[in-house]
Amino acid sequence: MAEIVWTEPALADLDAIADYIALDKPAAASRFVKKLVAKAGNLAAFPEMGAFVPEMLPTRSHRQLLMPPCRIFYRHEAKAGKVWILAVTRQERLFKASWLRRHG
Numbered sequence: 613m614a615e616i617v618w619t620e621p622a623l624a625d626l627d628a629i630a631d632y633i634a635l636d637k638p639a640a641a642s643r644f645v646k647k648l649v650a651k652a653g654n655l656a657a658f659p660e661m662g663a664f665v666p667e668m669l670p671t672r673s674h675r676q677l678l679m680p681p682c683r684i685f686y687r688h689e690a691k692a693g694k695v696w697i698l699a700v701t702r703q704e705r706l707f708k709a710s711w712l713r714r715h716g
Contacts, residue, residue, distance in 0.1 A: 614659045614688065616652060618697045622685075625700040629682065648700065651679050652686070655695045659688040665707045678703065 626645060634641035654661065655677070662675035665685065677684040685699040685707060699708075 613656050614690075614693050614695045616656050616695050616697065618652075622697040622699050629700060629702075648679050648682065648684065651677060652684055652697055655686065655688075659690070659695050662686065667706050674698075676707075 626648065630641045630645050633644055660675070662677045662684075665674055665676050668674060673687050673689065675686055675688065677686070681703050683699075683701050683703050683705070684697060685701070687696045687698060688694075689696065
C-alpha cells in the first residue's frame, strides 16, 4: 500500500477551491473536500488508477484523477511507496510543468 503525501501547494489549491465554494454554500464546500480527499485516498491501494495527463508526454509516474469540476494531479513513486499529490485544479486548467517540482 502506498503512502499518500499531500504537497503544501496541493493543499493550498484545495483550500482555495473550498473557499470559493464556501462563499455561497459552506456545507457543500465541506462535503466536496471530504469527497475529494477520500477519492485521493483510494490511490493508497490503487496508485495506477488515474489516467495519464493528456497534455504531457506519456509518463508512467504522473497521472490525474477527475472529480468534476476538478482534476487531482499526482506522481506515483513505486520504489518509495509514495503517491505525491501535486495539484488540485479546475478541470479546464492545463497541467503546468512547474507542478513537477512540488515535492521533496
